[in-house]
Amino acid sequence: MLWLIVVQLFTSCDEVNFPASKLSGTWKQVAVLEDGVEDPAQANSCYLLFEPNGICRFSHNTFTQYAGSPTSFYGTWSILDDTWLNISTDKWQMIASVTTDSAKVNLSYKKNALNQTVIDTTTSVLKQWSKYHIQSRFTILKLSDNELEIRLKTFVGEKKYALLFAPAAADFVELKVEPGKVNYSPKLITDDNYWTTQKEFRTLKTYIYRFRKESN
Amino acid sequence: MEAKSYQISLRIMKITTLRQLTPFIFLAFLGVVFTQCETDTVSPDNDFIGTWHQTARFINENVATKDSTRMLMQVNDNYICVLCDSTADAKKNNTIVKRTGWSFKDDYLNLAVDLPASWKVTVANSVLTMEKVDFTTFGTLQKTTIRYSKFPAISF
Numbered sequence: 001m002l003w004l005i006v007v008q009l010f011t012s013c014d015e016v017n018f019p020a021s022k023l024s025g026t027w028k029q030v031a032v033l034e035d036g037v038e039d040p041a042q043a044n045s046c047y048l049l050f051e052p053n054g055i056c057r058f059s060h061n062t063f064t065q066y067a068g069s070p071t072s073f074y075g076t077w078s079i080l081d082d083t084w085l086n087i088s089t090d091k092w093q094m095i096a097s098v099t100t101d102s103a104k105v106n107l108s109y110k111k112n113a114l115n116q117t118v119i120d121t122t123t124s125v126l127k128q129w130s131k132y133h134i135q136s137r138f139t140i141l142k143l144s145d146n147e148l149e150i151r152l153k154t155f156v157g158e159k160k161y162a163l164l165f166a167p168a169a170a171d172f173v174e175l176k177v178e179p180g181k182v183n184y185s186p187k188l189i190t191d192d193n194y195w196t197t198q199k200e201f202r203t204l205k206t207y208i209y210r211f212r213k214e215s216n
Numbered sequence: 217m218e219a220k221s222y223q224i225s226l227r228i229m230k231i232t233t234l235r236q237l238t239p240f241i242f243l244a245f246l247g248v249v250f251t252q253c254e255t256d257t258v259s260p261d262n263d264f265i266g267t268w269h270q271t272a273r274f275i276n277e278n279v280a281t282k283d284s285t286r287m288l289m290q291v292n293d294n295y296i297c298v299l300c301d302s303t304a305d306a307k308k309n310n311t312i313v314k315r316t317g318w319s320f321k322d323d324y325l326n327l328a329v330d331l332p333a334s335w336k337v338t339v340a341n342s343v344l345t346m347e348k349v350d351f352t353t354f355g356t357l358q359k360t361t362i363r364y365s366k367f368p369a370i371s372f
Contacts, residue, residue: 054321071351
């Protein structure tokens with residue numbers, strides 16, 4: 001019994017692997033690896049700000065080409081069991097449907113100025129994608145005073161159509177909506193890209209994100 | 217003989233008392249073990265409560281125009297904060313008084329109206345200083361500092 005107490009006494013204050021206090025501050029994304037292959041296009045594209053009260057804010061310029069779009073976004077963060085980093089972010093799930101008879105993607109149409117029938121992109125994408133806020137759990141590989149390295153195994157689609165952390169502008173379209181409303185969405189799903197996008201949501205890949213500390 | 221018997225019974229009494237006390241000592245010891253890693257939380261709640269008048273505002277340590285959406289701020293002990301908005305729009309729409317919630321978490325002030333940004337608060341000599349950071353469109357951080365001085369309480 002005495003030994004148990006002694007063991008408890010000397011292990012109860014062990015230093016944690018990755019203390020949350022080290023995460024607080026601003027981090028600049030310096031590299032992204034997809035299945036071990038570095039993608040230079042994604043480097044230096046995002047800044048993260050972890051605040052001590054559990055709020056995570058991040059900044060990127062993916063949507064700046066659309067008038068009035070935000071450049072900073074937010075979610076929450078926490079470290080679990082000194083090993084995992086939980087970050088909640090906005091994600092989109094593809095809910096585009098196909099017709100039962102010809103397996104064609106359902107789209108909305110409108111008349112243009114020349115009275116021609118054209119695809120109504122805004123109405124269509126709003127029916128094809130569902131936005132939600134969900135937690136992603138990263139494994140912390142490294143967390144020092146200057147470096148942060150985290151790993152996430154997820155579906156390609158889950159990564160592409162989420163704010164993890166700076167999505168590629170090419171995967172999104174501008175929505176012509178009223179000022180003040182979210183004016184971007186994942187791209188229009190048509191017969192040309194329906195199955196490839198479906199496949200993206202069924203393909204697992206491992207992503208490693210590397211960050212460098214900018215300020216405390 | 218009698219003295220020896222007395223000594224033995226005294227020893228037995230001591231052992232019995234020790235045995236009776238052992239669980240309590242053990243529990244007290246466990247209490248120490250399980251509380252020794254707790255940290256003291258410092259909350260500026262009490263100093264923060266009151267009515268405050270904005271005296272200065274700084275952006276990245278440079279003097280900036282005052283924030284007219286909160287020239288006066290009344291922090292109540294029921295976690296409601298009243299902001300006096302003196303912007304032209306607020307005056308026109310008669311929405312000068314704005315109520316919002318407040319709380320401290322890990323020494324950072326969450327004002328519901330400002331979330332997700334939170335404030336670092338210091339109170340000294342009746343001067344309240346609030347600091348927050350935001351991203352600029354270039355990804356750099358911009359620090360906003362607002363300074364308030366204590367003001368007589370007002371009823372809304």
